[in-house]
Amino acid sequence: MLGHIEIVELVRYHKLKHNRKKAAVNGGAAHNYDHDHDHDFDQDLENSDADDPFDDDSNHINGNGVMHSKAEDETPLQADEIYDTLAQLVAAGVVETVSSSMFQSPQDLKASIEHECAQEFPNGVRGAKVISEFDAMVKSQIKAIGAERIMTKRKLQESALYEPSNIKRRKLANGGMSNGFAGDSGGSILRDEPNTVVRLNFDKCLVELRNQRLAEHADDFVGETTAQVYAALLASLCKKVYRCQHDQHTIMTGEEEESYFRGVNVTTEEVFDHLSSDVDVSVGIGTASEEDIDIRFGEKIRKYPPQVQGSRLQGSLDAGDEILGSDDEEYDPTGERPKAHVNGKNGWTAHNGDHSEDGPSSRAEQIYQMRQHLLILAEAKQQFVRHCGRNEWTVDFGPLVQHLRYAELDTMIEDSFGRQGLRLTRILRENGKLDDKTLPAMALMRKPDVHVKMAEMEMAGFLEVQEVPRDNNRAANRTMFFWFFDEARTLRRVLDNAYKSMVRCMERLEVERYNKKHVVELLERKDVQGHEEDKLRGDIYDEYLQLVDMEKKLLSQVSRLDDLVSIFQDF
Amino acid sequence: MDDETAALKEQLYAACEEACSSDPDRLFTQEDLTALDVIPPKDIKKLLLLIQILTNERLFAPVHLHSGLAWRLRPKTEADKYKQLSSHDQVLVYEIIDAAGAEGAWQQDIKRRLNIQDNTLRKALKELETKRLVVQFTTVENISKKMWIKANIKPSSRATGGPWYTDQFLDEAFIEALQSVVMSFIKNRGSYLSKGERSARSMSPVMPKKGVINGAASEAAMKSKKRTADAISKDDAPAAAPAASKSRKTIRLPLPAGYMEYPTTEEITAGIQAAEVAKGQPLKQEHVQELINILVWDNRVEEIRMGSRVGYRAVRISKQNPSLYSKPGDDDFWEPRHNGLTTVPCGKCPVFDLCEEGGPVWAGGCEYFDQWLA
Numbered sequence: 001m002l003g004h005i006e007i008v009e010l011v012r013y014h015k016l017k018h019n020r021k022k023a024a025v026n027g028g029a030a031h032n033y034d035h036d037h038d039h040d041f042d043q044d045l046e047n048s049d050a051d052d053p054f055d056d057d058s059n060h061i062n063g064n065g066v067m068h069s070k071a072e073d074e075t076p077l078q079a080d081e082i083y084d085t086l087a088q089l090v091a092a093g094v095v096e097t098v099s100s101s102m103f104q105s106p107q108d109l110k111a112s113i114e115h116e117c118a119q120e121f122p123n124g125v126r127g128a129k130v131i132s133e134f135d136a137m138v139k140s141q142i143k144a145i146g147a148e149r150i151m152t153k154r155k156l157q158e159s160a161l162y163e164p165s166n167i168k169r170r171k172l173a174n175g176g177m178s179n180g181f182a183g184d185s186g187g188s189i190l191r192d193e194p195n196t197v198v199r200l201n202f203d204k205c206l207v208e209l210r211n212q213r214l215a216e217h218a219d220d221f222v223g224e225t226t227a228q229v230y231a232a233l234l235a236s237l238c239k240k241v242y243r244c245q246h247d248q249h250t251i252m253t254g255e256e257e258e259s260y261f262r263g264v265n266v267t268t269e270e271v272f273d274h275l276s277s278d279v280d281v282s283v284g285i286g287t288a289s290e291e292d293i294d295i296r297f298g299e300k301i302r303k304y305p306p307q308v309q310g311s312r313l314q315g316s317l318d319a320g321d322e323i324l325g326s327d328d329e330e331y332d333p334t335g336e337r338p339k340a341h342v343n344g345k346n347g348w349t350a351h352n353g354d355h356s357e358d359g360p361s362s363r364a365e366q367i368y369q370m371r372q373h374l375l376i377l378a379e380a381k382q383q384f385v386r387h388c389g390r391n392e393w394t395v396d397f398g399p400l401v402q403h404l405r406y407a408e409l410d411t412m413i414e415d416s417f418g419r420q421g422l423r424l425t426r427i428l429r430e431n432g433k434l435d436d437k438t439l440p441a442m443a444l445m446r447k448p449d450v451h452v453k454m455a456e457m458e459m460a461g462f463l464e465v466q467e468v469p470r471d472n473n474r475a476a477n478r479t480m481f482f483w484f485f486d487e488a489r490t491l492r493r494v495l496d497n498a499y500k501s502m503v504r505c506m507e508r509l510e511v512e513r514y515n516k517k518h519v520v521e522l523l524e525r526k527d528v529q530g531h532e533e534d535k536l537r538g539d540i541y542d543e544y545l546q547l548v549d550m551e552k553k554l555l556s557q558v559s560r561l562d563d564l565v566s567i568f569q570d571f
Numbered sequence: 572m573d574d575e576t577a578a579l580k581e582q583l584y585a586a587c588e589e590a591c592s593s594d595p596d597r598l599f600t601q602e603d604l605t606a607l608d609v610i611p612p613k614d615i616k617k618l619l620l621l622i623q624i625l626t627n628e629r630l631f632a633p634v635h636l637h638s639g640l641a642w643r644l645r646p647k648t649e650a651d652k653y654k655q656l657s658s659h660d661q662v663l664v665y666e667i668i669d670a671a672g673a674e675g676a677w678q679q680d681i682k683r684r685l686n687i688q689d690n691t692l693r694k695a696l697k698e699l700e701t702k703r704l705v706v707q708f709t710t711v712e713n714i715s716k717k718m719w720i721k722a723n724i725k726p727s728s729r730a731t732g733g734p735w736y737t738d739q740f741l742d743e744a745f746i747e748a749l750q751s752v753v754m755s756f757i758k759n760r761g762s763y764l765s766k767g768e769r770s771a772r773s774m775s776p777v778m779p780k781k782g783v784i785n786g787a788a789s790e791a792a793m794k795s796k797k798r799t800a801d802a803i804s805k806d807d808a809p810a811a812a813p814a815a816s817k818s819r820k821t822i823r824l825p826l827p828a829g830y831m832e833y834p835t836t837e838e839i840t841a842g843i844q845a846a847e848v849a850k851g852q853p854l855k856q857e858h859v860q861e862l863i864n865i866l867v868w869d870n871r872v873e874e875i876r877m878g879s880r881v882g883y884r885a886v887r888i889s890k891q892n893p894s895l896y897s898k899p900g901d902d903d904f905w906e907p908r909h910n911g912l913t914t915v916p917c918g919k920c921p922v923f924d925l926c927e928e929g930g931p932v933w934a935g936g937c938e939y940f941d942q943w944l945a
Binding site for chain 2: 220222223284287288293296298299375378381408410415419423426427430437442443445494497498500503504505507510511550554557561562564
C-alpha cells in the first residue's frame with residue numbers, strides 16, 4: 001500500500017475499507033505507521049480509523065480552504081468524491097502522478113540525458129561555445145522532464161474548477177461540500193485516466209508540514225491570532241514553494257526554478273484573502289500610545305535576506321543597517337493608518353487592543369489590523385517574515401528553520417539541565433571557547449556549581465572541553481580548560497537521539513504487545529474485530545483498553561519524535 | 572642639593588602635579604618631563620639629578636614599561652608614609668604593596684619578588700600593620716590567598732567581586748531576587764496587559780462577530796470570492812466562542828511593531844534605583860547589564876534594536892505569567908516548551924547510551940518507561 005498506486009486501485013481500496021469495520025489494534029498499528037512524515041496526508045487518503053493514534057483531525061490540506069471534512073467519512077465515500085478529492089490533492093501538489101523517470105535516481109537520469117545529448121555532438125563536446133550549448137540542451141531536457149511530471153497537476157489546476165476562487169463558487173452553488181459534481185470536474189479528468197499511478201509528493205508534504213510547524217512556533221512565541229495570520233501568509237506563499245531542501249540534482253521545471261532563485265513573495269492582499277474570516281485580527285496585540293511608536297522602524301523594509309554567518313545568525317536587526325538614511329533604509333508608507341476609518345476615535349491606537357466598539361470593520365480596517373500582526377512577525381528576533389517591499393512579504397526559510405532548530409535544542413537543554421545549563425551553553429555559543437574562570441563570572445554562578453553543570457552536560461554530550469597544558473608536565477592545575485559547544489555535532493547528536501528514542505518506543509510497544517499476547521491473539525480473529533466490546537470478556541476487554549491506551553501513548557510519542565526529526569533534518 | 576636644584580625640584584613636581592590633575596594615574600616618560608619646560612632643554616644631567624632626588628623622596632614612583640622607564644607621581648601625603656618606615660625590609664615590602672594598588676599583593680608574591688626569608692617578611696608585614704599602613708584582605712578569586720593592601724584604599728571590585736559578593740561569597744539569593752525585579756520591569760514595560768475587559772463587550776449580543784462577516788461581504792465580496800464563501804459556509808458560533816473564553820482571563824499581549832519604549836539598560840537601572848530594592852549595594856549600569864545578559868542567555872529576554880536605541884523585551888510574552896511579581900524560579904513563571912525528546916523518558920535518561928536490546932538496560936524492561944506508561 002505504500003509508495004505508489006494506481007487510481008483505480010485506490011478507489012477500490014477505499015470502498016473496501018468503508019465496508020470493513022473499524023480496524024482493531026493490531027490492524028491499526030501494523031500499517032499505519034510508515035515512518036514517513038506525512039501522516040496527515042495519507043491519513044486523509046488511506047485511513048479513517050477512529051482510534052488511530054495519528055488521526056489528529058487534520059483537515060488541513062493546503063490551507064487554501066480545501067477542506068476534507070471528517071464528517072464525510074461517516075457516510076461511505078462515493079467514487080466521485082474520491083476522484084474529486086484526489087484531484088484536489090493532485091492540484092495542490094500533495095499527491096503527484098508517477099512517471100517512469102521518477103524511478104531513476106536524479107544522477108542517473110542526468111547521466112542518461114547527457115549521454116543522449118552527447119550524441120547530438122558527433123565531434124565531441126569541446127570548446128566553450130559547444131560546452132555551453134551542451135549544458136543548455138541538458139538543462140532544457142531536464143526541465144522538460146520536470147514539466148512532464150507535473151502535467152496532470154497542471155491540467156487539473158487549469159480545469160478551472162480547482163482554482164481556489166472557483167471552489168468557493170461551487171460550494172456556494174451546491175450549498176455544501178464538494179460532492180456529486182458531475183461534468184468537467186477534476187475528478188473526471190482523473191477518471192479518464194484510471195491507470196494513472198499516484199504517490200504522495202513528499203517534498204510538497206514537507207512544505208505543508210513545515211508551514212504547520214512554523215505557525216505553531218509563531219503561536220508559541222508571539223500569540224495565537226498572530227500565528228493564524230502567519231499560517232495564512234505561509235499558505236499563500238507556499239503555493240509557489242515546492243520543496244524544503246534543494247540540491248543540485250533536484251529536477252525542477254522552469255517555474256519552480258524561478259521561484260527558487262528569485263524567492264517568492266506575497267502581497268498583503270493575498271495574505272488577507274487566505275485568512276479565514278473566523279480570525280479576529282483586531283485582538284492579540286497590545287495598545288500603545290501613538291507617540292511611542294515609530295512607524296519608520298515598524299515598517300522598515302528589508303530587501304535582502306539575512307546573512308547566515310557560520311552558525312550565528314546575523315539578523316538584519318543588527319547594527320549594520322541601522323544607519324538612518326542609507327539606501328536600504330526605507331519604510332512602507334502604506335502602513336500609515338487609513339484615516340478615513342478612524343471613526344472619530346483618538347487615532348489608531350484604540351483599535352489594536354482592548355476594544356471593538358466600532359463593530360463592523362471594513363476590509364481596509366481589517367487589512368490594516370492584519371498588517372500589524374505581520375509587522376510584529378517581521379520585528380521578532382526569529383524573523384518570521386521579511387517585509388521585502390511595499391506591501392510585500394516573504395519568508396527566509398533557511399535562517400528561520402535554523403532558529404527553530406536552536407529553539408528545540410534550547411528546550412531540550414533547559415528541560416534536562418535547567419535554566420542554568422541553558423545559560424551556560426548559550427554563553428558558550430555566543431562567545432566560542434571560554435575557560436574555567438570567565439564562565440562563572442559571566443554566568444553569575446558559583447564556580448563549583450558551574451563545574452557540576454558543565455560536567456553533567458559534557459557527559460550528556462552537549463558540551464566539549466579542550467585541555468591546553470601551560471607547561472610540559474601536564475598537571476591538572478597547570479592546565480587550562482576551555483569549554484565549547486559544537487553546534488553541528490550537537491544537532492547531529494540530537495537527531496540521532498530522536499531516532500534512537502523512537503526505536504525504543506517501538507521496542508517497548510512490541511514488548512507490551514507480547515506481554516498481552518493472549519489479548520492480541522483474540523483481537524486477530526475476524527469475528528472479534530470491530531465488535532471488541534461485545535465479544536470480549538469483561539477482564540479481557542479491560543486489558544484490551546489498557547493496551548490501546550498504551551499503544552496510543554507510545555505511538556503518539558513516536559510521532560512527536562518524528563516531528564522533531566523533521567525539524568532537524570527535513571525542513 | 573643646592574637651592575637652585577631644590578627650587579627646580581619643587582617646580583618640576585608642581586608642574587607634574589598640574590599636568591596630571593585630570594588623570595592621577597598618568598605616567599611621565601623622559602620626553603614628557605622635558606616637555607614640561609621646567610628643566611632647560613638638553614640638560615639631561617639636571618633632569619637625571621632631579622628625578623633621582625624625587626624618586627628618593629618617594630614623590631616619583633618608577634614604572635617599567637615596554638618602551639622604557641616612566642614615572643608615576645605620588646602625592647606628598649603618601650610619600651610621607653615612607654618616612655615612618657624604620658627598616659629596609661619594610662620599605663621594600665611597602666613598595667610592592669603600594670605598587671599593587673587596589674588589586675593588592677599576594678604574600679607569596681612579595682616573598683618571591685624580594686627573595687627574603689619568610690620570617691623577615693612576616694615581621695615586616697607585622698610592623699607595617701601595626702603602623703596602620705597595610706591590612707590583610709581576601710579576594711573572591713582565591714579565598715585561601717593571603718593578600719595585602721594599603722590601609723587607606725579599598726580592594727578593587729575584581730577582588731571583592733563587586734555587588735554580587737557578600738563576604739567573599741556569591742550572593743545567589745540577591746542575584747536571583749534582582750533578576751526577578753529586572754524581569755518584571757522588562758515584562759511590565761514591554762508588553763500590554765490585557766485585563767479581559769474586552770470580552771464582556773465583544774460577547775454582548777449587540778456586538779456579535781457578524782461584524783467581520785458584514786465587512787467582508789460588503790467590500791471584499793467584489794474582490795475576493797473566496798473569503799465570502801468561507802464566511803458563509805461557517806457563519807456561526809465557533810467564531811465567537813473561543814475568542815471570548817480566551818480574552819476573559821488576564822493575559823499579556825505583544826506591543827505593536829515599531830514600539831520605541833522597550834526599556835533600555837539605563838532605564839532599568841533607574842527603575843531599580845527608584846524601587847530601592849538594592850539599598851546597601853548601589854547598582855551601576857554595568858551590573859544591571861550583567862543581570863540582563865543572564866536573562867538573555869536564559870532565553871527569558873531578548874534584545875530589540877530601534878535605531879540606536881537598544882531595548883529589551885520578554886520573549887514568548889503571551890506565555891508569561893501575568894502576575895506581576897512572580898519569581899523566575901516559580902513553576903508558573905512561564906509555560907516551558909516541550910518537544911518529543913522532553914516528553915519521552917529517553918530524553919532525560921541517564922543510561923541512554925547503554926540502552927540496547929540484550930544490553931544491561933533496554934526499553935522493554937525500562938523502569939522509566941514503566942513509570943511513564945503507568
